Amino acid sequence: MSKIAVYFPGLGYHCDKPLLYYSRSIAGKLGYENSKTVNYTYSAPNIRGNAEKMKEAYEALFSQAENILADIVWSEYDDVLFISKSIGTIIAASYAAKHGLTTARQILYTPLAQTFLAPPRNAIGFIGTADAWSSVDEIIRLSAANHIPLTVYGGCNHSLECGEPLKDIDTLKDVMQKTREFIIQ
Secondary structure: EEEEEEEOOEEEEOOOOOOOOOOOHHHHHHHOOEEEEEEOOOOHHHHHHHHHHHHHHHHHHHHHHHHHHHOOOOOHHHHEEEEOOOOHHHHHHHHHHHHOOOOEHHHHHHOHHHHOOOOOOOOEEEEEEEOOOOHHHEEEEEEHHHOOOOOOOOOOOOOOEEEEEHHHHHHHHHHHHHHHHHHOO
């Protein structure tokens, strides 16, 4: 079986940060030898809470993602896994929808509401109750409406951290255990 994992980071949350670093390691150990990281850039300030700037960021990042992924022949893979963070969840979901990747499985770390404009069909999500980038109640509602299991971590921010290092490590371990379970199913 031919597998590929594609990583869609957030703005300021690159693939060397814990959620994407460890999920990439787990996927690699589970046979996703082919992988691609979407390293896009965008530097406009004050995006959070500004719909116009968020749309501009999305359009710039989506265009970069399409260019980065243009050489992949998706039909060569039996198993496509998208792992994304924050605005990357919007890019991953809309990329899958636009390119007809209906069987792609998706892991959504701290998804934003716009992710559900093109909701993934086979996904899981994770969010913290202190996430300043999302309306947590809205993400819970949208996840339920789209049959996407969502784990909610009390007191955790947009990086799924609460400011207590040992609790953060426990949260990260739980996220990675659930990530692994989803990947092997």
